[in-house]
Amino acid sequence: MKTYSISEVAKKLNLTVYTLRYYDKEGLLPFVERNPNGTRLFKESDIDALKIIECLKSTGMPIKGIKTFIDWCSDGDDTLQQRYDMFMERKADVEAQMEELKKTMAVIEHKCLYYKTALEAGTEEIHKSNKISMTQ
Amino acid sequence: MKTYSISEVAKKLNLTVYTLRYYDKEGLLPFVERNPNGTRLFKESDIDALKIIECLKSTGMPIKGIKTFIDWCSDGDDTLQQRYDMFMERKADVEAQMEELKKTMAVIEHKCLYYKTALEAGTEEIHKSNKISMTQ
DNA sequence: TCAAATCATAGAGCTAACTCGAAGTCTAGT
DNA sequence: ACTAGACTTCGAGTTAGCTCTATGATTTGA
Structure with missing residues (x-):
């Protein structure tokens, strides 16, 4: 399955690598997997999720609120x-x-x-x- | 001519007195006069100007940009x-x-x-x- | 083999826009 | 005369959201 590096994703979404790492640090990207030496491997679906994150951000939602949503996503149907x-x-x-x-x-x-x-x-x-x- | 105290203006415009003093400090309110002991006396026209400031703010304009505009207003027709x-x-x-x-x-x-x-x-x-x- | 590029983390630094605390002045009411 | 409340300034503190620096590992092309 094709994956993207952090700088490729940054370019695609018009963000900086700093911002992406910051999002990860804030718990917005728990779904992004790593290769054995720790490098992030973004899947197509991760990029789609980031688009939703950007959408929520553009409604004025703070990072913490977005994190709550991401946590709910991880929690499943409940x-x-x-x-x-x-x-x-x-x-x-x-x-x-x-x-x-x-x-x-x-x-x-x-x-x-x-x-x-x-x-x-x-x-x-x-x-x-x-x-x-x-x-x- | 009727004037308003800083707390009256704050209430009217749904701002805090802190915010109004901050705006003044940033040079957004050079037109607000004072009484002899230094208390700000807001005129009706000052409140109208503040409404314009709030309008510009709601377009996403930063304080510094608004200050530039206020300075231009003071500069006259040029x-x-x-x-x-x-x-x-x-x-x-x-x-x-x-x-x-x-x-x-x-x-x-x-x-x-x-x-x-x-x-x-x-x-x-x-x-x-x-x-x-x-x-x- | 070695230099350049890209990745990583931890944590410091930055900017905007407030927000507040300290200390002092002034006025109005008892 | 004195207390309460509203006003002042100055400067420090806060928060969000990045943004960057230092340091180090790994990969890649000449």
């Missing part, structure tokens, strides 16, 4: 409910983040317009008729 | 172009974040379904017929 609940919670969290980003975007776009107008007028004064500077 | 460019960049960044979140969401939803099915079957084996464990 933890299916916990894992389901965890993903449902992630889903709700990401939905909330999307809502937040939309609000942020509305403010940013307003500012883009504000500065476009100011830039065309050559001065911010154009907005200061009855309101205040940075707040528009 | 920096309108920079400020416009900065908000356009923030806009592009937030758009990219939204795309990323969508991809993340797709994976998370897939996992929700995966675990829903496994849970109903009472075992993860249901998914292992021709594929591998955590990767589905």
Whole structure:
């Protein structure tokens, strides 16, 4: 079965070898096997697992929370409910983040317009008729 | 003109007084005035500025980047172009974040379904017929 | 055979963004 | 007059997530 070295995996996933070793140290990669002299041999499925780890990370989940999930995976079917609940919670969290980003975007776009107008007028004064500077 | 104490502002914006003092220390609040004995007096417009700061923060902008913007604001019309460019960049960044979140969401939803099915079957084996464990 | 590359571990160092403790000032109420 | 509470500064401490250095083993190509 084909395996990959730590630097190959790092390149594939756009991470550093330091980060991968750090993940391992934190208990995120208990499934990665070693050859007799200790070198890590990443299987295709390990890379898939790392993609899930990256996905969870991108939801803002801390390393410790991801470790809990990895531990549940090792524990087998007894933890299916916990894992389901965890993903449902992630889903709700990401939905909330999307809502937040939309609000942020509305403010940013307003500012883009504000500065476009100011830039065309050559001065911010154009907005200061009855309101205040940075707040528009 | 009505002003607010640091703890009132903290409450209003759901920040701590520590955070507000930290922002000030980092140069994010040069516009906040003081009374003769040194106590900060926040104006309504200062609170609006803080909202913009929070908005920039929620785009993932670091404190130092926000400080640069605040400095530009103090510099006046000469920096309108920079400020416009900065908000356009923030806009592009937030758009990219939204795309990323969508991809993340797709994976998370897939996992929700995966675990829903496994849970109903009472075992993860249901998914292992021709594929591998955590990767589905 | 030897130098370069890649792997390993342990543990130190770094950065961002807070978070807090110490010590002191000021104001308001009893 | 005195205590409580809110304000100040300075600087130390905390946490997360890397990031790197030192040291050593192993492999690989000239």
